[in-house]
Amino acid sequence: MSAPSARGSSLIGRPASDIDTPALVIDLDAMKRNLGRMTEFVKKHNIRWRPHAKLHKCVALAKMQIKAGAVGVCVQKTAEAEIMVAGGIHNVYISNEVIAPSKLARVAALTQKVATHGGQLAIAVDSTEGVIRLAQAMAQARLHSGVGTVIDVFVEIDVGQGRCGVEPGAAAVTLALEIRKHPALRFAGLQAYHGKAQHFRGAQERRQAIAQAVDAVRLTRQLIADQGMAVELVTGAGTGSLVLEAASGVYGELQAGSFMFMDADYARNERDPAQPQFEHALFVKTQVISSGSTHAICDAGHKSHAIDSGLPLVHSFEAETELEYFNGGDEHGVLRPAAGQQRLPSLGQTLWLIPGHCDPTVNLHDVMIGVSGGLRQGTVQRIYRVDARGALT
């Protein structure tokens, strides 16, 4: 619909300097190095990796990750799962609760669809009502199609995030037992994701948080085993804490996705020595459209990048003035020289912003423009469509 997406494909082979602003640009070389570091890491720890596609919402990037060794993808929304499956991704985990019967009917239909491709759908639950409704939807789908399939069901426990998930322990056992009652549901294990811990700044603080999560998982796993059921897999972890879950001996699958692009917020974490050195690989290209004596204004505001985890940083190339970005509203950024520096950028100058938070930034764009050979001297290699942009339901 919008002009940039319509014109995106004509950019291929052209210099990065031709990209109109504001635009979301992937430094493909940096992204591929991040991907390489991650695949090396999971191999070394002999752990499964199922990256969260809510980051990039892009079928092509999901396929790149699967080719590099990922077992499939996580998503948060039924609509995201539908788009991934339509794009040919057949191992999809909806790592979130789904309650609406109309959505659960879509989940059941998807389960059947991926099964015809030898794939597997999975979902999280945190209530008996949720399990029963899911079972009803699966039974309906079987009745409707005559084909019986099984969905993998993870019981979500709250390991410190304070969001979805039941308390570790007895409540999780109740849900596992409920799942066992329904032939179209298979108890696949535990979802134990500590979202808050991802952004704890101190490495020690993160270590404590994940140690508690591991204790909660161990306790729950034992109680479920006491009922004669096996917890085959514990899934969780994000870019901020993945080294801890990987070393825990309890988690069998990492959901980390953000390391691909590495936003400004994650870069503010004190790095655990075991953590791979991920680089920033996602940028908002912007241009100065107004320049005064005290500040300059660029054409990227918070309709171009999410500000929930702080404002973007201005990427400074060598020998350039460092600039600070201040909130200028929906369509503008206010730029001032960093402390001790003087020079303001000139009218028309190009700047590259490192978003505070990549996931919701990607969701603002129709396309990500992949550049190789550096941001300033590079060439546009590929346009990545944000296939699941706005797929909210």
Place this chain on the structure above:
Amino acid sequence: MSAPSARGSSLIGRPASDIDTPALVIDLDAMKRNLGRMTEFVKKHNIRWRPHAKLHKCVALAKMQIKAGAVGVCVQKTAEAEIMVAGGIHNVYISNEVIAPSKLARVAALTQKVATHGGQLAIAVDSTEGVIRLAQAMAQARLHSGVGTVIDVFVEIDVGQGRCGVEPGAAAVTLALEIRKHPALRFAGLQAYHGKAQHFRGAQERRQAIAQAVDAVRLTRQLIADQGMAVELVTGAGTGSLVLEAASGVYGELQAGSFMFMDADYARNERDPAQPQFEHALFVKTQVISSGSTHAICDAGHKSHAIDSGLPLVHSFEAETELEYFNGGDEHGVLRPAAGQQRLPSLGQTLWLIPGHCDPTVNLHDVMIGVSGGLRQGTVQRIYRVDARGALT
């Protein structure tokens, strides 16, 4: 692309309870009352009204506003202007600076296009370089097409926003004189928008800010008149301050747009007694997907609504528990009972959120679902496409 937009049109005539979550819903009755209050207000003050289409990004709503008396629309982006013009809106003002030659070529082409429909394009400038580049683009377009058209050019002065715009006074005169040099540019007046003042909470504080803006406009207007040029029109004002600009005797055009939907942030302003009583008309419908002992979780996070101006409020119907919304990340909202209340919403329950800031909230969605007859009992009347969603360039 995404599921909700694809399915949107099949909702027409169905009860609002059928709308899948999360979804952006317009209370059409409330919106039309807001529109009626505004048209009455501008008639009473005998002032032009050119609402900002950056709010709704929707051709159909722009047409509704023009039918109600608006002279055209404002936009912030060239791509937004292109979409409005393509939709049949021929009086468009890009109330922002455009510097890139490739964009200015598009602006010049649009100027020619609207002229064939008897319309007029306008743009803001705040630099000599910007004026010269615009004139070059207009000359190129003339050379290319053989047709000469004229673009209206407003000199933007900074009346307290601290963003774009030159200082009031001599710098504005310099720009007006520069515009006069170029036959394809017509000096149309002054852009004097005080964005910050819109959100000053106290009515007195807003009064002082706009009084200063009016002084700055008067001074600049006089200096330009001293050069033998007339300032035909002063344009500005938003929903927060419009009563002040309307009463100023200086502003000839109001750009207010947000009153149509009236977000939570504008509702926090102390109301000026002269201000029409605008109602909330834009909501995010959401559903409870997880419910514990201390909190419940709904399926709308900041990929469903912008949080730059604060978190959404939970609309409370009569006799319902009041709930407070806390940030639960990209896809979740955390709900707790307001002080002194106890009951949590139950699994599956529908809630209606009032966004903190409407403009960037609309930009997250493909469609706005128009409901008439109340949010709970009403019927879906029309699906409004967010035509310029993501039109950033």
